[in-house]
Amino acid sequence: MKQSESDFLNCLRQSSGYIQLHRGKTCVIYLPGELIVQSTNLQQFAEDIGHLHALGLKIVLVMGASPQINQALGLAKINWQNHQQFRITSVDMLLTLQQTIGQVRSQLEAAFSRQQTVANQPLSLCSGNWVIAQPKGVINGVDFQHTGQTRKINKQAIRAILDSEQIALLTPLAYSLTGEVFNLNTLEQACSVANKLEADKLLIYTNPQQMESLPRQLSLTELKNWSTNNDEQYQLIDQLINHATKVKRIHLMNESDPGSLLIELFSRDGIGTLVFTDRYHQIRPASIEDVSGIIDLISPLESQGKLVKRSRELLELEIQNFSVIERDGLVIGCGALYPFEDQSAELACLAIDPSYQGQELGEELLKYLEKSAQKADITQLFLLTTHTQHWFIEHGFKPGSLENLPQSRQSLYNYQRQSKVLIKELKHA
Ligand SMILES: CC(C)(COP(=O)(O)OP(=O)(O)OC[C@H]1O[C@@H](n2cnc3c(N)ncnc32)[C@H](O)[C@@H]1OP(=O)(O)O)[C@@H](O)C(=O)NCCC(=O)NCCS
Numbered sequence: 001m002k003q004s005e006s007d008f009l010n011c012l013r014q015s016s017g018y019i020q021l022h023r024g025k026t027c028v029i030y031l032p033g034e035l036i037v038q039s040t041n042l043q044q045f046a047e048d049i050g051h052l053h054a055l056g057l058k059i060v061l062v063m064g065a066s067p068q069i070n071q072a073l074g075l076a077k078i079n080w081q082n083h084q085q086f087r088i089t090s091v092d093m094l095l096t097l098q099q100t101i102g103q104v105r106s107q108l109e110a111a112f113s114r115q116q117t118v119a120n121q122p123l124s125l126c127s128g129n130w131v132i133a134q135p136k137g138v139i140n141g142v143d144f145q146h147t148g149q150t151r152k153i154n155k156q157a158i159r160a161i162l163d164s165e166q167i168a169l170l171t172p173l174a175y176s177l178t179g180e181v182f183n184l185n186t187l188e189q190a191c192s193v194a195n196k197l198e199a200d201k202l203l204i205y206t207n208p209q210q211m212e213s214l215p216r217q218l219s220l221t222e223l224k225n226w227s228t229n230n231d232e233q234y235q236l237i238d239q240l241i242n243h244a245t246k247v248k249r250i251h252l253m254n255e256s257d258p259g260s261l262l263i264e265l266f267s268r269d270g271i272g273t274l275v276f277t278d279r280y281h282q283i284r285p286a287s288i289e290d291v292s293g294i295i296d297l298i299s300p301l302e303s304q305g306k307l308v309k310r311s312r313e314l315l316e317l318e319i320q321n322f323s324v325i326e327r328d329g330l331v332i333g334c335g336a337l338y339p340f341e342d343q344s345a346e347l348a349c350l351a352i353d354p355s356y357q358g359q360e361l362g363e364e365l366l367k368y369l370e371k372s373a374q375k376a377d378i379t380q381l382f383l384l385t386t387h388t389q390h391w392f393i394e395h396g397f398k399p400g401s402l403e404n405l406p407q408s409r410q411s412l413y414n415y416q417r418q419s420k421v422l423i424k425e426l427k428h429a
Pocket residue numbers: 301306307348349350351352353356357358359360361362363364383384385387388389390391
């Protein structure tokens with residue numbers, strides 16, 4: 001088999017689990033005007049949304065148009081000001097805004113219609129007056145005039161659109177109960193709509209500065225405590241922690257690469273930054289204070305023969321090899337790495353508290369341990385297991401034999417347990 005064919009098969013195998021996982025899930029996608037400006041990016045985006053739609057995801061698009069509005073206001077010689085991160089919208093800007101947003105929306109609809117012929121299936125975009133706006137008001141003495149904020153969202157109407165297999169489209173314009181037109185900050189709008197729908201995912205295309213030095217994954221609590229001197233990043237974080245707390249997962253992706261949407265959703269490692277709002281745990285190296293928690297966790301598994309018995313004394317001596325998952329002060333998961341010769345290490349004692357199993361915590365801990373091993377220049381992980389062979393194989397390990405183990409580990413092999421040997425080569429950047 002050619003390398004390209006085997007790469008293709010690996011991708012297909014990896015993504016099939018995610019296809020199942022995401023079917024029927026509600027995704028709100030923030031599409032900034034910057035992405036729409038580039039026609040090739042827009043076409044790529046429309047094509048990818050077509051794939052998501054075909055795979056059964058329910059999609060709400062929140063469209064921005066800032067660069068297009070900036071350009072149109074410039075051409076019309078209308079000056080404007082920003083206060084905090086918001087544009088102050090005066091009444092003489094409204095016509096230009098309505099025209100420009102109409103044009104951008106038309107570009108988007110054209111791209112989706114073209115996609116319809118490529119994919120040979122209807123891809124219907126539908127928009128409406130589902131968001132009721134109110135004036136942002138006067139803040140610190142600054143009157144925001146026709147810059148608005150979300151007052152109410154007609155969740156039932158948006159749900160009806162999604163249930164009829166259409167894509168719901170929201171633009172920066174919304175109307176008050178008195179019939180006035182307001183210009184909304186679309187990122188804020190995307191967060192509020194995702195919150196109201198209690199969306200499974202909020203996917204946000206951002207610029208690279210906004211994602212600067214953010215880790216690949218973090219919890220909402222960690223995001224709240226994130227300190228930054230970068231104004232743009234601060235504004236993004238501010239929106240997320242104030243308006244998107246009911247969304248299960250928030251994904252931040254680079255706006256110059258529309259394809260990151262599919263990689264983020266259908267690959268194990270993703271490509272952007274993932275913010276969990278449904279998990280409040282941390283993974284960290286274990287300390288001596290964790291020994292009792294680890295014993296509580298692993299003792300039942302030792303009795304069932306799933307893990308090798310370890311005395312408290314041994315655990316205390318080897319605690320520096322362990323990492324734990326902690327939630328609300330409790331150890332709910334653990335795993336250990338024991339270095340051996342030839343840049344290899346044994347992965348051992350991986351366990352998740354039964355009340356927390358099935359939430360991908362085992363996978364998250366495994367990834368953490370693999371990363372720790374990579375940082376320590378380990379190129380091969382091996383493990384011995386009696387009950388969990390398939391789980392590890394699903395996570396990239398391959399069956400091996402006793403001879404594949406480092407010499408010093410072979411001599412310690414317990415023939416009574418008859419454990420299976422599994423091996424994983426670690427890639428180094
Ligand atoms: C193996 C273990 C760490 C996985 O933790 P987890 O947080 O539940 O794992 P994830 O949520 O990432 O994965 C859950 C999936 O793995 C499957 N799984 C769990 N144990 C499995 C096993 N022994 N063999 C095959 N699949 C298994 C679950 O059925 C579930 O599948 P699904 O998503 O199709 O429903 C956890 O089940 C555990 O602590 N097991 C007991 C200890 C053990 O055997 N450790 C290995 C020592 S070497």
